[in-house]
Amino acid sequence: MLRSLKRNRRVLMTVDAIGGVWRYALDLVAELGRHDCEIVLAGLGPQPSAAQRTEAERIATVEWLDTPLDWMTEREADLDTLPAEIERLVRRYAIDLVHLNAPSQACGMTPTCPLVAVSHSCVVTWFQAVKDAPLPRAWTWQKRRNRRGFDRADVVIAPSASHAALLEHCYGAIGNLEVVRNAVQPGLVSAPAREPLGFAAGRWWDEGKDARTLEAAAARCRWPVLAAGPARGPNGAECSFEAVRGLGELPGSEVRSLMARAGIFVSPSVFEPFGLAALEAGEAGTPLLLADIPTYRELWDGAALFFPPCDAAALADAFNLLAADDRLRQSLGGAARQRALDYSPERQTARMLSIYDAACAPAMAEA
Numbered sequence: 001m002l003r004s005l006k007r008n009r010r011v012l013m014t015v016d017a018i019g020g021v022w023r024y025a026l027d028l029v030a031e032l033g034r035h036d037c038e039i040v041l042a043g044l045g046p047q048p049s050a051a052q053r054t055e056a057e058r059i060a061t062v063e064w065l066d067t068p069l070d071w072m073t074e075r076e077a078d079l080d081t082l083p084a085e086i087e088r089l090v091r092r093y094a095i096d097l098v099h100l101n102a103p104s105q106a107c108g109m110t111p112t113c114p115l116v117a118v119s120h121s122c123v124v125t126w127f128q129a130v131k132d133a134p135l136p137r138a139w140t141w142q143k144r145r146n147r148r149g150f151d152r153a154d155v156v157i158a159p160s161a162s163h164a165a166l167l168e169h170c171y172g173a174i175g176n177l178e179v180v181r182n183a184v185q186p187g188l189v190s191a192p193a194r195e196p197l198g199f200a201a202g203r204w205w206d207e208g209k210d211a212r213t214l215e216a217a218a219a220r221c222r223w224p225v226l227a228a229g230p231a232r233g234p235n236g237a238e239c240s241f242e243a244v245r246g247l248g249e250l251p252g253s254e255v256r257s258l259m260a261r262a263g264i265f266v267s268p269s270v271f272e273p274f275g276l277a278a279l280e281a282g283e284a285g286t287p288l289l290l291a292d293i294p295t296y297r298e299l300w301d302g303a304a305l306f307f308p309p310c311d312a313a314a315l316a317d318a319f320n321l322l323a324a325d326d327r328l329r330q331s332l333g334g335a336a337r338q339r340a341l342d343y344s345p346e347r348q349t350a351r352m353l354s355i356y357d358a359a360c361a362p363a364m365a366e367a
Contacts, residue, residue: 008036009356012089013099015041015056016069017048018234019203020276021101021120023252027185029060031349040093042086044105045069046234051251063089070104071123072235076141083108097356103149103156104142114359117153118180119163121273122146124170129271129293130208143171150174154359159274162294166273178355181299182274183348187256187284194329198225198319199262199286201255201277204246205233208271210291211241216312218243221319223263228255260284263329264322267291270309275299279343282336287329289318299343303335 011032015025029039039060044067048056056062067082082105086098090111100106103117119125124143127135135143150156156174158164159182168174198221202209211227218225228247232238240246250258255277259265265281265288272278272295279299282288288304290296296304305322307314322329 008038010038010096012040012095014101016045031345104145106149106152107145114154116155118157162298163273180351183345194263196223198264200227200266202229204239205237210268211239213268213312217315220316282340285333285337287332303339
C-alpha cells in the first residue's frame, strides 16, 4: 500500500484496541483512504484480537508499539519510549503528518512533520465529570503531561464543543483547539420489526458509563433491558448485572443489529466526550433515551428523550413512557435518524482533511 506510484499523503495515526478510539480510528481511516491518504496505525497498550488486527490490516499498515496507554500505567517514565518509537515509524514510512489519539502522546515529540492531537477523553476530564473532583495527587503527572501535549501539537481536536469546554475548564486556554464531531459508518437502518426491548452498549466497568443506574432502573422497566459490552476492564475494574441482561462483548456488527432491532436505546452515561454508541443507535433510527449531560444535550437536543443523570427512577419512568407510546417512539426514532445525518463520515473527513492541509501548509511552502 505504501509503494503506490502516486505519492499520496502518508499519515501515522496512533490507536488502541480497548475502547471507542479503535472504532473512531478505523472508520476515519476507511474514509481517508478514499481521499489519497495512506495510513500507518501505531498501536499502544494491549494487543488487538486476531479479528481486530485482520480488520485493521485491510485498510492500513499496522505496527504495535511497546509503550503502554497513559491511563494504564502509574509510572510516567513508562511513556518516555513513545517519541523514539513514533520517530522510527515516521522515518521508515516517510510520514507527512502524525495524528495522535491522545494529547499526552505529543509530549516530548520532535518529529519533522506536523502533529495533530485528538482528545477523546483523559483521566483529568473523567474525574471532573464523574467525581466532580480534582485529580488525585498520584495522577497529577497526567495533567502536566496532557498540558505539555496540547502545547506541543500543531492542532488539538475535541469531538464536541462540550468536551472542548471541559478541556479548557480543566487545563486552561488551549489556543489551537478545534471541534470536529465524530461519525460512524452507515449500518442497518432498521430491522424487519422492532422488538419490545431496551438496549444499551458501553464499557460497563467504567464508572462513567453508570451501570449502577441502568441496573437499578431495569428492575422497574416494562421491557427487558439488554446491555452489550465488557463488565471487566483491563485495569481490574468491574461491574455485575442481574436485572439487566448482560451480553458481554460482542462483534460490532452484532451490536449494530441489536440497536436496529431494539425499541429503545438507553445511555445512562455521566461522561461522554461524544458518544459513538448513541450515534450508531440514532443512525439506525432507534429512539434515544439519554442522560441529560452536556454532550448529549448538545448533539441530540430535540431528537431524544432525556432523564436526569444518576436518577434510576426517572430513567425507568421515561423508559416506560416510551414503551407505552408507539407514536412517540416512531417520532423520536425518525428525529434521531435525521440528526445522525449531521454527523456523517463525509463531513468528519472533510473537516479532518482541511485541518491536515492547514497543518501541513508551512512545511509544503518551505519545500
